[in-house]
Amino acid sequence: MMPLYAVLLLAVGTYAFRLAGPLLGGRLALSERLRHLLAVAAALLLVALVATGALTQGHGFAGWARPVGVLVAGVLALRRAPFPLVVVAGAATTAVLRLCGVG
Amino acid sequence: MDMRSLLRTLERATLRDIALVCLADALVGASFGAISVSGGLPLWVPIALSVLVFAGGSQFAAVGVVLSGGGALAAVATGLVLNARLLPFGFTVADVLDGPVWRRVLGAQLITDETAAFALQQGEPRRRRAAFWLCGIALYVVWNLSVLLGAGAGGLIGDTDALGLDAAFPAVLLALVLPSLTNRRTRTAAVVGAAVAVAATPFVPAGLPVLLALVGLLFAGRPGPAAAGSGPGVGSESVEAPERMAPVEKEAVR
DSSP states (O other), X not given: OXXXXXXXXXXHHHHHHHHHHHXXXXXXXXXXXXXXXXXXXXXXXXXXXXXXXXXXXXXXXXXXXXXXXXXXXXXXXXXXXXXXXHHHHHHHHXXXXXXXXXX | OOHHHHHHHSOHHHHXXXXXXXXXXXXXXXXXXXXXXXXXXXXXXXXXXXXXXXXXXXXXXXXXHHHTTOOHHHHHHHHHHHHTTHHHHHXXXXXXXXXXXXXXXXXXXXXXXXXXXXXXXXXXXXXXXXXXXXXXXXXXXXXXXXXXXXXXXXXXXXXXXXXXXXXXXXXXXHHHHGGGGOSHHHHHHHHHHHHHXXXXXXXXXXXXXXXXXXGGGGGOOOOOSSOTTOOSSTXXXXXXXXXXXXXXXXXXXX
């Protein structure tokens, strides 16, 4: 569940990240090192979400249908297929595999 | 902020690119709304997240953590780490928002990967400002409308597993993050982090594995002299020179 206070916490924190620059812009500079780490952290978290979202369900393995669907989507995305095609192809692959009895 | 003078200030190619980014984000937004609601969240959650947080990647991340059984605080922490990248963006576009406090306060909410990229693409201060505000306002409207439509549609979907919708969520995130993985060190850090997260899943409470992935930062290395090929997307090394990117790649994650 996502209670209202969680939505508000995320919103306020995010807004604070956004507002710091415009308010302090002239008086403070961020180091290259910090910029780099923040950028890598964002990419890293998204990849971790992809991996856990594709492979796990609860505390166990999600079954083969889902990761195979995500893999198909990833290959299409690498080949620069349009975004809707990437998502629909991923979901459709998983759906068809389940229809064929793959978990 | 006269919309017509904003439009006249910008070149036709820039306007077209902004429109394309809006279109791409509309599809991401609709997916977000549909996946959230079909996954079992009440309608107000994706809508409130979109209006108040207005950062697609973190919205997907927070909902993903919650839908996989994680706690609300884990969802907030994941979203906040993801949005910490907006901090440097804020400093990068600070000059665009220079002026009265109300302008900074309103403009800050519009700081995203895309608006920062479009602002930086323009050399002249007047155009930087126009690109930032036009892209920001257009994205804010388009994003929230598309999330609303997607959320409405998501409520009509019955058996989400039979339709493979559980694969759609990681598929969306993968499509969004791929353009920012051109840097080798970023890739290494991400792969290590993902391996840690998956390995930890059986043993720790839901929501925590993704945060544990941050140990991958040990492999982040130092900032390179030129982050080749990285765009304004999530995890990109810099928001410089977005003109090298195809418009579709600019979509990234808000």
